[in-house]
Amino acid sequence: MIHVPAQQTSTLSPAWRACVGTGRTREVLHADYRDSLALVQDEIGFGASRAHGIVHDDMGLVQPYTHEGVAGTRYAFSYVDLVIDTWLDAGVAPFLELGFMPEALASGPDTVFWWRGNITPPRDHGEWAALTRALLTHLIDRYGIEQVRTWPIEVWNEPNLTTFWRDADEAAYHRLYATTARAVKEVDSGLQVGGPAISPGSDDWLPRFADFVASVDVPCDFVSKHAYTSGPAQEVPFGVHQTLRPPQDLLDQFASPGRLLAGSPLEGLPVHITEFSSSYRPDNPIHDTAYQAAYLAPVLASGGDHVASFSYWTLCDVFEELGVPTAPLHGGFGLLGHRQLRKPAFHLYSFMARLGEAVLAQGDDHLVTRHPDGRISMLLWQPLDGTAVADAGHRVRLSLPASGPAHVVERHVDAERGNVRAGWQAMGSPLAPDRRAVEDLHDASAPAVHIHRVQPVGGRWEIDVRLGRHGIALVEVTGSADQTPAWSDDTQLLGLGGDAG
CATH class of the missing domain: 3.20.20.80 (Glycosidases)
Incomplete structure (x- = not known):
């Protein structure tokens, strides 16, 4: 940690x-x-x-x-x-x-x-x-x-x-x-x-x-x-x-x-x-x-x-x-x-480009920054030494100073996600892809996005990020109140368990 x-x-x-x-x-x-x-x-x-x-x-x-x-x-x-x-x-x-x-x-x-x-x-x-x-x-x-x-x-x-x-x-x-x-x-x-x-x-x-x-x-x-x-x-x-x-x-x-x-x-x-x-x-x-x-x-x-x-x-x-x-x-x-x-x-x-100027922590696999509005943005990566390809991903666990509930946005790029070359190779490495193939490659190049909520424990947010093989990630933590209405209940999406009115 x-x-x-x-x-x-x-x-x-x-x-x-x-x-x-x-x-x-x-x-x-x-x-x-x-x-x-x-x-x-x-x-x-x-x-x-x-x-x-x-x-x-x-x-x-x-x-x-x-x-x-x-x-x-x-x-x-x-x-x-x-x-x-x-x-x-x-x-x-x-x-x-x-x-x-x-x-x-x-x-x-x-x-x-x-x-x-x-x-x-x-x-x-x-x-x-x-x-x-x-x-x-x-x-x-x-x-x-x-x-x-x-x-x-x-x-x-x-x-x-x-x-x-x-x-x-x-x-x-x-x-x-x-x-x-x-x-x-x-x-x-x-x-x-x-x-x-x-x-x-x-x-x-x-x-x-x-x-x-x-x-x-x-x-x-x-x-x-x-x-x-x-x-x-x-x-x-x-x-x-x-x-x-x-x-x-x-x-x-x-x-x-x-x-x-x-x-x-x-x-x-x-x-x-x-x-x-x-x-x-x-x-x-x-x-x-x-x-x-x-x-x-x-x-x-x-x-x-x-x-x-x-x-x-x-x-x-x-x-x-x-x-x-x-x-x-x-x-x-x-x-x-x-x-x-x-x-x-x-x-x-x-x-x-999405990091803040204030550096809070830096190490072999992380750079953690803060913006003037309190948001925390961090760049995480799998350390590579240039001598071999990795056969697995990398895990980074961080304890951050908290200011209430927050939501976390993770953007991942690795050997499988957000990797335009992997998509191009899956197409058979075409020398002249047509317009539809180019559009598909643009879609394949987009980072994978995962959004979830986190609650403070003892005044800290604990963030556990799993990077893919040869992975980098941008992780942004933003304090945000939960505005979900009291009557919201996803277990009742099909209307099978409660009163009608």
Whole structure:
């Protein structure tokens, strides 16, 4: 029995929904993405979104021309404005990741992804600085300096990997960062710029990055990195399988910048985890499972203890790094599948959004909170270590401070309930489900709801919750008087035992 105190012990950090990932900037213009954004904002309410490729060629930003033998460049902001307007209209601010290199500015042909993001340094750093200044000046003119100053500007994506930065050249990245950061501050000293946006496994970049920016007096307002717990990819057609480390490993990765930068010139700066999940692959079925939700529950509950934000990668499965997905549920990164199919991880976030700010108790399988009106909301989960699937559920018993009779609403998602992937597999995993099947999958994705009453005993409510296998639950306890009329008697529903009048 978990004895929950009446007094608040801490405040729930908002870091868990400060930002969410979007795959590629151009994908924001996809109708399915925009429908997903509206749903996510209605039920969760993220503060910002980060996407790759805001200056990639498919955004049409850099338009070279030649007139009378003189070369020039026109900057075209139409698609950039459409993307940012879409985000702002939904209540989401941009977290600006500057990349990939426009072909007209690139020093080489190396690219990544199906949509061919160029991963080479600029051939002329002055041209890159001019692009940076032009973009930010336009954003300030259109949206106002006070608003744009709140949008973090991150320089590149995972330059420690040869996949994303030619030869993973650290010195070349430092030069790019210095050029970009100085250009940002030339536009306005109050703009926030940071990096190095490294992937897991290269934390040694962080102290060297700190030494570099200090040695050449380059501005840095925040530090960013990514966090994943999956092992090497075991390829299968249209997918992968991977081992996982325990979820505590994600929290350790969140905490590592603070530890590594202690005593450095960057000590104390905000840390943003601008991508995190279990697997770093967009075709790993773990993302679609109930396991993913229970596995990440302790991370959402505690991640804000270490960082200013940690951004789930990604909002939805409109995501084309490996090409157009071949199935509605294909192991994509998204909280939502195509056509807004709610995955268990989506429910984890929607459950978090219904918690109060006042934390009463927190442990390996629970986070108990209270709202200003006295309601108690709690997130419960089955602890999973990433090494094996569970063969049974999990039980959580709590003793809560009571204020009279109450009703309890339990919402459950697990391997069988509220699990759209289980329903899709039962249909035979159709690659193109028809409209009726999609409607059925939406119904199958809804959490199971159980409502019951509880009476106080000795000034306490005792709540016994049984989670399903790989389960999470939102449990809400609300004080409520019993207004059932005295003549109500369900044993007499058929009128077989009492007087007629």
